[in-house]
Amino acid sequence: MWSEIGKINMTDKPTYLGLLNAVALAESHAHEYLSAWAEVTTDPDVRAVLTTIAAREGEHGMSFAKRINELGFELREDEDPNHGKKMDMARSDRSDLEKLEALGLLQFRTEDSPDIFDGMFRDHSIDIRTGELLGRYIAEERDTLRRLTACRDALACRPATSSPPTEPSPALEDKIDALTRAVDELRQIVCAQAMPTGGP
Numbered sequence: 001m002w003s004e005i006g007k008i009n010m011t012d013k014p015t016y017l018g019l020l021n022a023v024a025l026a027e028s029h030a031h032e033y034l035s036a037w038a039e040v041t042t043d044p045d046v047r048a049v050l051t052t053i054a055a056r057e058g059e060h061g062m063s064f065a066k067r068i069n070e071l072g073f074e075l076r077e078d079e080d081p082n083h084g085k086k087m088d089m090a091r092s093d094r095s096d097l098e099k100l101e102a103l104g105l106l107q108f109r110t111e112d113s114p115d116i117f118d119g120m121f122r123d124h125s126i127d128i129r130t131g132e133l134l135g136r137y138i139a140e141e142r143d144t145l146r147r148l149t150a151c152r153d154a155l156a157c158r159p160a161t162s163s164p165p166t167e168p169s170p171a172l173e174d175k176i177d178a179l180t181r182a183v184d185e186l187r188q189i190v191c192a193q194a195m196p197t198g199g200p
């Protein structure tokens, strides 16, 4: 029947179930280590970016698990051998820039070249609801990559050890005073030499 075209037969296992499962697990793990990092960073700008992205990752994890459930299946847990190391890195006292690099957060960034997300819609059997979820997920992931790239670029421009601005030291003030006096003396000499000394 033509009217049946496009409807999902719930007894069939969707070909994209593995994709949904992989995304659900990866996003939930990312939510954990990004949240842990946000709790320890001392940089309010970094914390703001991490809080936004961690919320997205957590929501993606839950939404994909929910969609798997709606399709009549269960999320299959799969141990990520690197998750413990990522949590340790996130909680460590390494710099924010080091964490960003070590956690591989920009590994899927390709500018305008094809990226890992481009292949997700090659499966033409994806149902409408799952397609909506995947489309929003992809757009948010690409926005996340743009935000993290801006964050990385800003951190890379900062001195290696950031310290709050300080008052000039007494020794520096003495040098500035001496330099000011020297400039004054020099100006007086130049002015004196430029004074008319009377015509011949």
Ligand SMILES: [Fe+2]
Pocket (backbone or CB within 6 Å): 026, 027, 030, 057, 141
């Ligand atoms: Fe993600």
